[in-house]
Amino acid sequence: MTPPFIIDEHGDVSLYESAEIAGRALEPIDIENNEYVGYDSEGFVLTFVCHGSRVYISGRVSNHPEPEKLVAVLRSFWERAAQTPWPVTASVGQAVTQCCKRFGYCE
Numbered sequence: 001m002t003p004p005f006i007i008d009e010h011g012d013v014s015l016y017e018s019a020e021i022a023g024r025a026l027e028p029i030d031i032e033n034n035e036y037v038g039y040d041s042e043g044f045v046l047t048f049v050c051h052g053s054r055v056y057i058s059g060r061v062s063n064h065p066e067p068e069k070l071v072a073v074l075r076s077f078w079e080r081a082a083q084t085p086w087p088v089t090a091s092v093g094q095a096v097t098q099c100c101k102r103f104g105y106c107e
Contacts, residue, residue, distance in 0.1 A: 001046065001060065004100060006039045006070065013077040014106045015099060019057040023048075025106060026055040041096045043067030067092035074099050 005022045007014045009030075016022035022038070028050040030036060038046035038057060043065035049058045074095045075086045082102060089095045 001040045001044065001057065002042050004041055004096065004105065005046070005057065006041070006074070006096065006099075008037045008039070008073045008077075009035055011073075011076060011080070013073060013081075013099070013103075015096075015103060017105050021105075021107065023055045023057055028053060028055055031055055037073075039066075039070045039073075041093060043070040043092045045069075065092075071095045078102070 001019060003016075003018055005016045005019055007016065007022055007026065014025065016025065026036060026048065031048045031050050036048070038048065040046060040060075045061040045066055047058050047061055049056050071089070071092055078084075078086050078099060087098050089098060
């Protein structure tokens, strides 16, 4: 898994520098209700596990990244949150970098 980590909650996107920080921000009940989709910076979809009141990012759903899906999520979020056109990007890495620069990391 490659940071940063992107958590999509029905179009609301949060960016985290580490899996640990992201896990602390998530609630087990929301994991159980499938409220989140998580990605690493390469577009791999992440799996979550709950232990008591804690959430952990435990790995990848598969060995096949979905960079185009992540870019679509970031683009939609950018256009709503920044209210500016999506900057042209050539790769998922550039899209993640642009969003981190524009919106910063959550703590």
